[in-house]
Every structure is written in structure tokens, then in C-alpha cells.
Amino acid sequence: MTLTRRQAMKMGVAGLAGLALSPTNSYGRYFRILEENKKRGMAPEDAVWLVFNVNPLGSSNKAYDVMRRSVRLSHHYGEYHGYELLRNLHEMHGLKFSDMENPDSYFARYAAFNQNPIMLGFGGTEFLQAIARHANDQGGNYVEIQPTYGEITGTINRLPKVRIERRSVHETVGHEASPEEILAKTDRNTRLIHIINPSNPTGRVYSPEALVYLMDNKPPETLLLIDEAYIHYAPSNRVKSMIGEAVSRENVVVLRTMSKAYGLAAKRVGYIVGNPETFKSMALRPMGGYYQNPVAMLMAKEALGDKKFVEKSVNHANSVKARYLDYFAELGLRPRPSATSFMWVHTDRDLSGVVRELEKENIFIKSGHQYGEPNHIRVSIGTNRQVNRFFNIFRDKMKG
Ligand SMILES: Cc1ncc(COP(=O)(O)O)c(C=O)c1O
Numbered sequence: 001m002t003l004t005r006r007q008a009m010k011m012g013v014a015g016l017a018g019l020a021l022s023p024t025n026s027y028g029r030y031f032r033i034l035e036e037n038k039k040r041g042m043a044p045e046d047a048v049w050l051v052f053n054v055n056p057l058g059s060s061n062k063a064y065d066v067m068r069r070s071v072r073l074s075h076h077y078g079e080y081h082g083y084e085l086l087r088n089l090h091e092m093h094g095l096k097f098s099d100m101e102n103p104d105s106y107f108a109r110y111a112a113f114n115q116n117p118i119m120l121g122f123g124g125t126e127f128l129q130a131i132a133r134h135a136n137d138q139g140g141n142y143v144e145i146q147p148t149y150g151e152i153t154g155t156i157n158r159l160p161k162v163r164i165e166r167r168s169v170h171e172t173v174g175h176e177a178s179p180e181e182i183l184a185k186t187d188r189n190t191r192l193i194h195i196i197n198p199s200n201p202t203g204r205v206y207s208p209e210a211l212v213y214l215m216d217n218k219p220p221e222t223l224l225l226i227d228e229a230y231i232h233y234a235p236s237n238r239v240k241s242m243i244g245e246a247v248s249r250e251n252v253v254v255l256r257t258m259s260k261a262y263g264l265a266a267k268r269v270g271y272i273v274g275n276p277e278t279f280k281s282m283a284l285r286p287m288g289g290y291y292q293n294p295v296a297m298l299m300a301k302e303a304l305g306d307k308k309f310v311e312k313s314v315n316h317a318n319s320v321k322a323r324y325l326d327y328f329a330e331l332g333l334r335p336r337p338s339a340t341s342f343m344w345v346h347t348d349r350d351l352s353g354v355v356r357e358l359e360k361e362n363i364f365i366k367s368g369h370q371y372g373e374p375n376h377i378r379v380s381i382g383t384n385r386q387v388n389r390f391f392n393i394f395r396d397k398m399k400g
Pocket residue numbers: 052053122123124125126149196200227229256257258259265269270
């Protein structure tokens with residue numbers, strides 16, 4: 001029996017649907033496993049996904065209420081609601097939002113989408129892909145910290161012609177990449193330095209001093225991309241958003257997504273923050289600027305205002321992370337304290353066999369293989385019920 005796209009959507013892993021078509025990526029594998037498990041009586045709806053770092057608590061109830069009320073806007077494009085969200089985002093980040101001078105001009109409002117310090121996108125991924133393509137077009141090299149979230153390199157490697165060389169700074173257990181090491185890899189042909197703060201998959205943080213040092217010392221034309229997808233989960237005394245720096249400098253941009261702490265992954269809302277001059281030089285024309293989904297825009301606006309929900313999500317993540325630290329240590333593994341909504345665990349040996357055994361029970365975590373680190377696993381935060389189930393079965397499988 002094959003799983004239809006509709007069934008996949010119903011499972012609440014809508015993000016899988018568009019990606020499952022390639023047999024080589026892990027999403028294709030997940031679909032196959034779900035089908036096999038279904039034949040053995042396990043419902044896809046009950047699968048425990050500790051792989052995508054989405055918010056296990058869902059989203060704000062206020063956002064769900066707005067969704068119910070606004071669903072009949074679905075036949076519209078959503079520029080007006082996108083415009084309002086954009087204005088609210090500027091306000092939230094303390095940034096000046098300019099309406100365009102001549103509101104009677106047909107394109108005046110559209111200009112607001114690409115001439116302000118915040119640009120809306122179809123999730124953060126749209127920007128990561130656009131930035132990767134732009135860097136590749138220019139040739140030269142780019143710098144990544146390994147292990148890393150693979151969207152930049154994945155995008156480049158899928159292009160018909162790879163013109164740009166990847167330079168990596170490797171992190172290992174007990175060693176974090178320093179700004180000096182990163183700068184040592186750069187030269188005037190470096191198009192991009194990609195930093196994720198706090199990092200995916202390791203959960204480490206970069207201090208504000210380290211990031212400012214990078215900005216001050218990188219080649220001026222090199223774009224520094226600071227991905228703050230998980231910043232809500234990071235302790236505010238250790239991680240500071242670089243949004244202010246990005247706006248006041250050129251060639252520094254910050255990426256944000258509403259897919260994680262705000263729980264809106266399926267709604268595809270993300271944005272970048274920077275200097276409009278930087279955006280111009282990047283030749284960006286994101287879908288988020290022109291073809292927004294009005295329901296998603298309204299939900300995002302509501303979710304932004306629900307600070308209590310974000311706080312609850314972060315508290316939940318902290319309590320699960322505390323349990324993960326104890327649990328993995330008891331099993332003799334080495335979990336790394338994390339400032340994100342997942343945990344990177346050094347396992348001393350390749351546990352991909354155990355990961356596959358878990359998958360047969362409809363429980364999904366990430367093997368470090370995907371990051372070139374076979375002796376690691378990455379486990380996202382789940383609900384308490386999901387975590388309990390994972391704990392029991394993982395312990396059994398570890399015993400062999
Ligand atoms: C580090 C990082 N950046 C960006 C994203 C993109 O998320 P989205 O496209 O859902 O906004 C993700 C998603 O997992 C991520 O982990």
C-alpha cells in the first residue's frame with residue numbers, strides 16, 4: 001500500500017510531502033518506513049518525530065483561532081496581511097519601517113517588501129537557497145562550520161554547475177570553531193560565511209564578542225549570514241541577536257524563522273534582517289514579498305503577539321533537555337548541553353543500527369551520518385509522552 005500525499009499531510013508532517021520524491025534523500029526513506037510500519041499495524045499519525053525540531057506543543061491557540069476565522073481568505077493572495085506582518089516585525093525588532101512615499105503608485109506597497117530592513121520569505125529555507133545560488137553564481141569559495149545544517153551546501157550541490165568551493169572549519173568533541181579559525185579560511189574570493197547561532201546540529205553558542213570580531217575582520221565584500229533559527233531557546237545572557245549589527249553594517253544578514261519556537265513550520269514564514277543595500281546587492285526577490293498566504297500571515301501576526309506561548313515552549317524544551325542530559329549520561333553516552341530545541345549526543349560508536357531499530361517502532365531520531373559524524377545522534381524535543389516512549393524503546397535497543 002502506498003502512502004498518498006493526502007495521508008502524509010494528515011500525519012502532520014506536511015513538510016515531508018514535497019520532499020519525498022527523491023529516493024536518495026532521507027525523506028524518501030521515511031515514507032518507505034512509514035508504509036512498512038503501517039502494514040505491521042502502526043499508524044503513521046502515531047509516529048514520534050524527534051528529527052525536525054518543530055515545536056512539540058504546536059502553535060499558539062490564538063494563532064489557531066485566527067486560522068479558523070480566516071480560512072476563507074485562502075482564495076486570495078495575501079499582500080495586505082503580509083504588509084501588516086512586516087510592519088509588526090519591524091516594530092518588534094525596534095526597526096524603522098518605511099511605507100513608500102507615493103502610496104498611489106501601484107507598486108508602492110510592494111516596494112515596502114524589499115526596501116526595508118526586514119524581508120519576508122517563504123520560510124527561512126527560501127533565503128538559504130537564494131543566498132547559496134547567489135554565492136555560487138559569483139564563484140570563489142564559502143566557509144561553513146562542520147557539522148552544519150546542510151541547506152547551503154545541499155542547494156549548491158544540486159545546481160547544474162558548481163562554481164564555488166566549500167571551505168570547512170571542523171568542530172570536534174571539546175573543540176569549538178573560533179573566529180580566528182574561520183577568518184583563516186577566508187580571502188577576497190570568499191562570498192559567504194555561514195554561522196548558525198545557536199548551532200544546528202551541535203547546539204553550541206557563539207558569543208556576541210566573537211561575532212562582532214568576525215564582522216570587523218572579515219573581507220568587507222564577504223556576506224556573513226547568521227542564522228538565528230533557534231535563538232528563542234538560547235539563554236539571553238549567552239546569546240545576543242545580531243539584528244542591530246546587521247542593519248547598521250553592510251554584508252551582514254540575520255535569518256529568522258517562525259517554524260520553531262512559534263510552531264508554524266507548515267505555514268512557511270521566515271525573514272531576513274539586514275541593510276537594504278545588502279539585499280539589493282544580493283538580488284533577492286523572495287516569494288514571501290509578493291505571494292503571501294493570508295492565513296499564514298494572520299497566524300504569524302497573532303503568534304508574534306503571544307509571548308506566553310513562546311515562553312511555555314522554551315520552558316518545556318528546557319525541562320526535556322534536562323531529562324535528556326541525565327538519561328543519555330546514564331546510558332554512558334555524552335550529551336552536549338544545548339541552547340536549541342534538540343540535543344547532539346556523542347555516542348562513541350556508530351548507532352545507526354539502533355536508529356533503524358527505533359524507526360521500525362515508528363520513532364525517528366537523526367543518526368549523525370547525515371552530518372558526517374557517525375558517532376553522534378541528534379534528538380529533537382518532543383512532548384513528555386513522546387519522550388517517555390523514546391526513552392523506553394531506545395534503552396531496550398541499546399541493550400541489543
Ligand atoms: C538552522 C536552520 N535554519 C533554517 C531552517 C529553515 O526553516 P524554515 O524553512 O522552516 O523556516 C532550519 C530548519 O530546520 C534550521 O534548522
